[in-house]
Amino acid sequence: MRISSRCEYGLRAMVFLAASEDPRPVPLPEIAAGEGIPAPFLERILARLRESGLVKATRGVSGGYQLAQPPGDIAVGDVVTALEGPLSLVGCVPDDGGCERAESCASRVVWRRLDSAISGALNSITLEDLTREAVPR
Amino acid sequence: MRISSRCEYGLRAMVFLAASEDPRPVPLPEIAAGEGIPAPFLERILARLRESGLVKATRGVSGGYQLAQPPGDIAVGDVVTALEGPLSLVGCVPDDGGCERAESCASRVVWRRLDSAISGALNSITLEDLTREAVPR
DNA sequence: CTAATCCCAACCGAATCGGTCGGCATTATG
């Protein structure tokens, strides 16, 4: 149970973009250099973030990446979900999940609690919070 | 970011043992059949749990497995840690971690919050709680 | 002695992770 480097990098890159209030798009090599992330790897990370609509890119000479929404509207959970898949930790948590043992399974309440603890922690922080260093709650 | 089947199975097995207050050791095939877990796989799971001191085994004809401590003394977090490794999600969270960017890294506070949310959720529930179906808090 | 049971090591296919490489498409600038 470990957060992937992909996800660590991705969040750092998003914070980097959020911190550059500069409206001009930030080219990938600049992010990579600033955060110490291998550029080709970062490229694939940003691709996922773009597909998830968290980031938009402009191509061509003075192109680069920008946040697709204001930093206050992007929760950390959005970034993690985009890069790590759904936050849910086990398949059996949703009621429609195919686990026929669901009724009697005591363990399920654990995973449920864990799920809500995780999404609570991640969805209550936005990128804006992180740039201010003042995390709420 | 997903809990492994190993871990799901392991917790189910532990709850199974906790529920059988019967002081006689429970043979592996009985657990496997009761929880629908492939027996050879369960064997390796129980091996880990034994190495972590959560379970003790008696060999020979009427042998089997028992909890090594009363169910009220075993937290779900102990089981997960034994099977999934340390609960910490990223390497950079401890202060001694080699991340030279640690001071300035805004993302770190996220992982810290996540870590404490997870360990809070898992360490506040014991196997005894699960057998009673009445989870505290 | 025998059968039940735990113990252990080796192996396996599939998936994921963390990257790299090479090349194509787009676009601002001169």
Add this chain to the structure above:
DNA sequence: CATAATGCCGACCGATTCGGTTGGGATTAG
């Protein structure tokens, strides 16, 4: 128009982990 900067995309790669299986050995109650 030419060029250079940039994003986009697909293929590949080695290492690791996951989810199991197989086969055999050690222990012990009856």
